[in-house]
Amino acid sequence: MPRTRIWLSCLLLSAFACLSAQAAPTKKVETIRLAGPNAIFSLPLLHMLDSGALDAYAEHVEFRQWDGPDQLRALLLQGQIDYSAAPVILPALLRNRGEPVRLLNTSVWNVVWLISRDPKVKGFADLRGETVLSPIQREFPGLLLNEVLGELRLEAGKDIHFRALRSGPDAIALMQAKQAEHILLVEPAASLLLQRNRQQGGAPLYRVQSLEQAWAQVFPDAAQLPIAGLMASRNVADDSELNTHVADAYAQSARWCAQQPRACAELAHRHWPHMPVEALEEAIGTVDLDLHSARDFRPQLQALYARLLRQSPELIGGQLPDDGLYGP
Known part of the structure; x- marks a missing residue:
């Protein structure tokens, strides 16, 4: 082999070894x-696992x-989960x-829908003047909706009556029984309702508007709603290296779900057998799995936290979080 080819081969091998060393983790936990939760933003985690x-x-x-914010808080405080x-x-x-x-x-994005x-x-x-079924009215999306309604000069409980329910399945059952005209649901529950209604040959239901779309209309200067x-x-x-690896894996799995909605739906169905593949696939195609690192998206997050601080300061602990919040 000519000396030039030998030198190039050694150089390429050295470069490959260097890249491999950089890609390998320095430790394994x-x-x-x-x-x-049983929600769209858990799908990348399921793919990471599988x-x-x-x-x-x-x-x-x-x-x-986990089945609710209170359970998640307890798990976090007890040190039972990492991400x-x-x-x-x-x-x-x-x-x-x-x-x-x-x-x-x-x-x-586009995960909370009015149907x-x-x-x-x-x-x-x-x-205005209508009643809306809402299993999310006491949760974070319900608080954001109140902000939107305020800009529309509508007041919850006065101009619009929200019938708060304990769970999405309860709300879906009432809607299927034609005991309500409107409902707020988080994906994939929204797609599940629409799919069941089509299968049963019910009167048409319309996917009207997402909370995020409504937010962008009334707050055009802060159109992206995290x-x-x-x-x-x-x-x-504090493990910045592991956090970066996990965040990168989440991003890759989110892209896979967006590009392979059917395969992602089938994966999710294996974990959530009560959810039909077709409804999961529709939900994946409806939401926008568009990722931003918290550090890069800090201005938008801080704008949201500042708004909540003015309206409901107890939701974020009475002050803006420090810069250490924003990772990875």
Whole structure:
């Protein structure tokens, strides 16, 4: 082999070895414990689990489903999870209460939907005098909706009556029984209702407007509404290397779900057998799995936190969170 070719071969091998060394983790933890609700923004976590995306960084990877913000808070405070999909107000609240958590990214858009029987309803502004089923009215999206209604000169309880329900399935059952004209649901529950209605040959239901679309209309200077993201618990919040790997894996899995909605729906169905593949696929195609690192998206997050601080300061602990919140 000519000396030039030998030299080039050695150079390429050295470069490959260097890149491999950079890609390899410097340490491997025993277990990474992921968590999330039965919602669209948990899908990347399920794919990370099934694809082995974190196998290079942990001996074992687990996923635990939580069923409400109170349960998630308890799991975090008890140190039982490492990373969780969560509403973006939760890490801000916990950090202001002295819990050193970190928000790694914001991840999902167009996830909260208004569905109506009335084709004349084109948005939340058309609901004056109406009753709306809402299993989310006491949760973070319900608080954001109140902000939108205020800009539309509508007052919840006066101009629009929200019938608060304990769960999405309860609300869906009432809607299917034709005991309501309008409903607010978070994906994939919204797509599940629409699919069931089509299967049963019911009168048409219309996907009217998402909360995020309504927000962009009334707050054009703050059009991007961050609702959910991936947070790191106190167990791992200071491990910037692991946080970066986990955030990158989440982003890759989110892209896979967006590009392969059917395969992603089938994966989700294996974990949530009560959810039909077709409804999950429709939900994946409806939402926007557009990721931003929390650090890069800090201005938009701070604008949201500042608005909440003026209206409901207790939601984020009475002050803006410090810069350490924004990861990875």
